[in-house]
Amino acid sequence: MGNKAPYSIDVNIFKMQYIAIIGSVLLLVFILNLIRRKRIKEEYSLLWLLLSVVFLVLSLWREGLDYISKLMGVAYPPAALFLILLMAIFMILIQFSIIISKQAENSKNLTQEHGLLKFEHDNLRDRVKHLEDKIKE
């Protein structure tokens, strides 16, 4: 490597790697802990887990990113990292939209059922009251 890339001047690249490893381990532990404490349901956490594992792998295996960016035809490896990150976040957000739509449908059905049952309840209450009044007479 004769010519130095301008961005690597006076930067300790190993320091960055340590930070990346620590960061992704923390993220992984954080998410696992959220699942353990039932703050996230397992089925909604899979994409987050996947994302944090990908982070960890990429921070441990430095040539990996170069390799992947070459595969993708990206000249600047960090750009490939951003792209991967962006795609992962997109997937998670789309999953959120799907979940929200499902929840909205469920909530609509529950609201309607609530209205119908409330009607039924009031109707029966009135009838029982009517019958009780008749018995008293």
Add this chain to the structure above:
Amino acid sequence: MKSIAPVVYLSKKPIHEEEIGFGVRTSDTLIIIPAFNEAWNITHLIKEIKSEGNWDILVIDDASFDGTGKLAKKTKMAHVISLPHNLGIGGSVQTGFKFANKHGYKYIVQVDGDGQHNVNEIGRLLKLIKLEKADIVVGSRFNKKHKGYKSSYFRRWGIKIFELLGLILIQQRIKDSTSGFRAYNRETIKFLSKFYPVDYPEPEAIILLGKNGFRISEVFTKMNPRKGGKSSLNKRGIFYMLKVSLGMIMTYLRPKSA
């Protein structure tokens, strides 16, 4: 301790689906009125409908905060379902379908709560349904020449686009697919209580029903000018147009009855 009198079973016959709400259904026709903050009009509307024919009336109070539900109950001429939170027009109307399906009504006429629909046209819509000429009859504000009702430029264009979409997707010309003045028969009620679009459902419902083989017909009905409240169409503008057009196309692309 005094015990409460036990429930008295009035008959030993098995309770059929249609008998669950005994004492609820007194006619084979239900007029449903989805209402959100229509207190200024609801009492008048209910009385007007009752004087028009001896049909059952159901008011779906979509979580109004002006006491629409209470006023409707006070008339003692209408059943009232009060939703715990606002569902919008689609969710409210579907509540009416579910109610009608549960209680075994044969016909539904939907009348909007804002007093735009002319109640003495209800009979005409019902007649067409009862003659089995169609499964759904839409009361249109346009006659053959697209005249008879004044509305904004934007709204007219929106309705034209929906008309064109209907023509392309289900080969039916429905001039006023945004009209909420409609009559339905038993089969349609059953179907729509399971599948009904939300938000701004009328044009999408046309495609859904056409696609699933229901017969739609449209008749010209006189409409009253708005006395109060606001039209949902003008206010929501371009977002409404896009959402409904997308909904219509997607409804067409989906497999039947889903």
